[in-house]
Amino acid sequence: MYLPRGFMAGATASGIKPSGKPDLGLVSFLEPAAWAFTATTNLAAAPCVLRGRNLYAAADRLRGLVVNSGNANCATGEQGVRDDLRLAELAADFLKVDPGSVLTASTGVIGVPLPVDKVAQKIGGVELGATIDAFAEAIMTTDTRVKLSEQTLPGGARVVGVAKGSGMIHPNMATMLAYVFTDASIPAGELRERWPALVDRTFNQVTVDGDTSTNDMAAVFSSGLTEAEPAHFWEALEATARDLARQIAADGEGAEKLISVRVVGAFDEAEARRAARAVAGSSLWKAAVHGNDPNWGRILAALGYSGARFEPDRVEIRLQGTVIYKGGAVPFNGVALSQAMQAAEVEVDVDLGGGNSVAEAWGCDLTEEYVKINAEYTT
Amino acid sequence: MYLPRGFMAGATASGIKPSGKPDLGLVSFLEPAAWAFTATTNLAAAPCVLRGRNLYAAADRLRGLVVNSGNANCATGEQGVRDDLRLAELAADFLKVDPGSVLTASTGVIGVPLPVDKVAQKIGGVELGATIDAFAEAIMTTDTRVKLSEQTLPGGARVVGVAKGSGMIHPNMATMLAYVFTDASIPAGELRERWPALVDRTFNQVTVDGDTSTNDMAAVFSSGLTEAEPAHFWEALEATARDLARQIAADGEGAEKLISVRVVGAFDEAEARRAARAVAGSSLWKAAVHGNDPNWGRILAALGYSGARFEPDRVEIRLQGTVIYKGGAVPFNGVALSQAMQAAEVEVDVDLGGGNSVAEAWGCDLTEEYVKINAEYTT
Numbered sequence: 001m002y003l004p005r006g007f008m009a010g011a012t013a014s015g016i017k018p019s020g021k022p023d024l025g026l027v028s029f030l031e032p033a034a035w036a037f038t039a040t041t042n043l044a045a046a047p048c049v050l051r052g053r054n055l056y057a058a059a060d061r062l063r064g065l066v067v068n069s070g071n072a073n074c075a076t077g078e079q080g081v082r083d084d085l086r087l088a089e090l091a092a093d094f095l096k097v098d099p100g101s102v103l104t105a106s107t108g109v110i111g112v113p114l115p116v117d118k119v120a121q122k123i124g125g126v127e128l129g130a131t132i133d134a135f136a137e138a139i140m141t142t143d144t145r146v147k148l149s150e151q152t153l154p155g156g157a158r159v160v161g162v163a164k165g166s167g168m169i170h171p172n173m174a175t176m177l178a179y180v181f182t183d184a185s186i187p188a189g190e191l192r193e194r195w196p197a198l199v200d201r202t203f204n205q206v207t208v209d210g211d212t213s214t215n216d217m218a219a220v221f222s223s224g225l226t227e228a229e230p231a232h233f234w235e236a237l238e239a240t241a242r243d244l245a246r247q248i249a250a251d252g253e254g255a256e257k258l259i260s261v262r263v264v265g266a267f268d269e270a271e272a273r274r275a276a277r278a279v280a281g282s283s284l285w286k287a288a289v290h291g292n293d294p295n296w297g298r299i300l301a302a303l304g305y306s307g308a309r310f311e312p313d314r315v316e317i318r319l320q321g322t323v324i325y326k327g328g329a330v331p332f333n334g335v336a337l338s339q340a341m342q343a344a345e346v347e348v349d350v351d352l353g354g355g356n357s358v359a360e361a362w363g364c365d366l367t368e369e370y371v372k373i374n375a376e377y378t379t
Numbered sequence: 380m381y382l383p384r385g386f387m388a389g390a391t392a393s394g395i396k397p398s399g400k401p402d403l404g405l406v407s408f409l410e411p412a413a414w415a416f417t418a419t420t421n422l423a424a425a426p427c428v429l430r431g432r433n434l435y436a437a438a439d440r441l442r443g444l445v446v447n448s449g450n451a452n453c454a455t456g457e458q459g460v461r462d463d464l465r466l467a468e469l470a471a472d473f474l475k476v477d478p479g480s481v482l483t484a485s486t487g488v489i490g491v492p493l494p495v496d497k498v499a500q501k502i503g504g505v506e507l508g509a510t511i512d513a514f515a516e517a518i519m520t521t522d523t524r525v526k527l528s529e530q531t532l533p534g535g536a537r538v539v540g541v542a543k544g545s546g547m548i549h550p551n552m553a554t555m556l557a558y559v560f561t562d563a564s565i566p567a568g569e570l571r572e573r574w575p576a577l578v579d580r581t582f583n584q585v586t587v588d589g590d591t592s593t594n595d596m597a598a599v600f601s602s603g604l605t606e607a608e609p610a611h612f613w614e615a616l617e618a619t620a621r622d623l624a625r626q627i628a629a630d631g632e633g634a635e636k637l638i639s640v641r642v643v644g645a646f647d648e649a650e651a652r653r654a655a656r657a658v659a660g661s662s663l664w665k666a667a668v669h670g671n672d673p674n675w676g677r678i679l680a681a682l683g684y685s686g687a688r689f690e691p692d693r694v695e696i697r698l699q700g701t702v703i704y705k706g707g708a709v710p711f712n713g714v715a716l717s718q719a720m721q722a723a724e725v726e727v728d729v730d731l732g733g734g735n736s737v738a739e740a741w742g743c744d745l746t747e748e749y750v751k752i753n754a755e756y757t758t
Binding site: 010041042043044045069072074077109111112113157214244283284287290293295296297298300301303305308309312313320323327328329339349366367368370371372373374375 | 421422423452453454455456489490491492543554576593621662663667668670672674675676677680682683687688689691692701703706707708739745746747749750751752754756
């Protein structure tokens with residue numbers, strides 16, 4: 001997938017991943033790009049997240065992005081802070097820009113020092129080009145496929161997004177790295193003002209396992225090389241983020257199905273989001289989806305502990321389009337519905353019957369494979 | 380296990396469970412018993428929970444308890460409310476007491492009407508005796524073993540607890556039914572005043588899968604047939620509740636190991652509890668425990684999103700007694716520690732290095748078996 005004007009990307013295998021797979025991705029911003037940034041709320045946040053926050057306060061525009069996917073460089077003490085800075089310096093040298101204009105990110109195992117010398121040896125081998133594909137592959141950890149999304153606006157400006165996800169995925173945020181690039185010229189202030197709420201509606205509505213990672217971030221970069229704020233830019237940006245969020249959920253560790261939940265009728269948007277997330281994240285409902293079991297009691301129970309206000313007798317629940325609960329149990333064909341659940345996407349629609357607020361959330365089924373992947377990760 | 384003076388219990392198979400296993404348990408309070416009660420915060424709470432709350436407001440003393448473990452009688456509409464009242468009436472008839480003095484509880488599948496006529500046919504077959512064992516067995520659902528605990532106080536008063544747990548177990552509360560009986564004479568007001576905090580430190584610190592059930596309750600009943608408030612009564616009551624909480628966690632669905640987490644050095648007790656629960660409930664850490672993987676990064680990450688305040692460089696983490704993190708990674712023998720994790724109980728000790736508050740929490744490892752059990756429950 002081609003990047004918008006003003007961006008070039010590349011990748012290499014630096015040897016941080018024992019598998020020898022690509023683990024270092026670089027994006028060069030040919031012009032200083034306006035940017036907006038959100039990152040994990042985890043108190044044990046990694047140096048790259050802390051540095052990103054400082055950078056966000058200090059720099060209106062950036063010149064590049066470097067990601068290593070072999071090591072989270074988290075819980076690595078003062079050395080971790082120095083190694084993260086070194087990563088920025090190495091990328092800045094390569095891109096011939098100031099280190100203070102390069103955003104860093106790391107993902108992978110926690111608590112092991114980042115072998116940044118490997119980056120020093122291999123970064124020269126990165127070949128920058130007009131596509132994002134090699135970068136998308138290089139930032140994967142246990143992801144099974146690359147996550148890309150694009151939108152083209154009237155007038156020709158484009159929005160291109162890339163993400164990685166997989167395990168330790170939960171709101172605010174996950175080991176989720178998501179970057180969106182655009183050549184539309186968006187005022188930096190507006191980008192910064194609108195990005196957090198957009199992230200709340202999209203990336204922060206993805207849950208794979210309830211664990212919020214130490215290293216996540218979502219950022220948008222605007223080179224501004226095409227026309228000023230084209231029509232439908234915000235819709236395109238949100239569509240890109242939403243599409244990436246869905247891809248991340250669908251490729252959750254061990255997942256075989258995407259669970260998409262849409263809640264309407266909540267008293268406010270925060271409650272709508274919470275209700276949708278509770279259903280998408282319920283271990284019991286996730287296991288039921290895995291077994292094609294239309295066990296709506298688990299949906300109702302998840303709504304009940306979500307913190308959203310509702311009256312159970314005003315609630316309607318649809319599963320794959322079929323009404324299965326309407327203020328109480330309603331008859332449905334369990335065999336047919338179980339068959340309908342044998343799909344790549346299982347859709348839950350909830351009307352809380354209260355107010356007018358709406359939200360979506362995305363998760364995945366809970367499988368034996370998830371347990372296998374996570375029972376033996378470092379050993 | 381013998382009940383304290385003033386209580387008799389029994390059980391039968393009413394046929395609500397398709398397996399034909401015992402599913403109806405009764406406890407008769409020979410004298411009106413002072414009681415204290417907490418129940419699920421789930422908004423989709425079952426009729427028995429709503430009735431229990433009303434009873435708690437209306438009745439200082441109770442005469443009996445009836446539990447059916449074949450059907451949750453939840454999300455069953457007005458019929459469910461009537462069926463729950465009928466369950467109380469049937470038990471009251473059998474015990475020759477007023478229906479308004481009998482607490483009801485149900486656990487099992489959600490959304491299916493309770494076949495209360497089966498109870499009517501079979502309740503006459505219950506034989507009340509001095510032991511709690513048949514009752515303990517009759518309230519089990521996917522539990523693999525009965526959960527009982529007792530303490531004897533100086534002077535001879537006793538505290539006897541019984542619980543069921545297994546899936547859908549998470550704070551505030553779980554499909555957890557827990558009842559503690561004592562013949563110690565405790566003022567009703569004091570019992571009601573102290574019970575909620577005691578439940579917060581014990582039953583509400585158990586997490587199996589993050590799903591809070593619609594039907595849970597924990598109650599204590601005092602017949603008052605022995606001396607007035609003996610020494611150490613509250614310690615004995617808490618020890619009983621704590622022991623049952625541990626048993627519930629250890630027998631979580633699919634669990635092979637108990638995970639016990641002790642947090643010290645928190646700024647307040649609520650944060651200590653939250654931190655301990657986050658570690659005990661982290662899917663990633665639970666999977667790591669299953670694989671005997673001393674992956675402390677997952678412990679640190681869970682602390683980081685728990686909501687408890689701390690400085691990562693002041694934190695110390697011990698696993699099975701071995702220091703594995705002290706303000707940063709410390710060297711340890713991974714092979715030896717992995718072997719030490721091959722135990723029925725895996726202990727995590729965390730010092731947040733902040734204040735003086737302390738809490739415990741209990742969970743279990745996440746296994747392929749959990750997924751199997753929950754992928755096919757109703758179908």
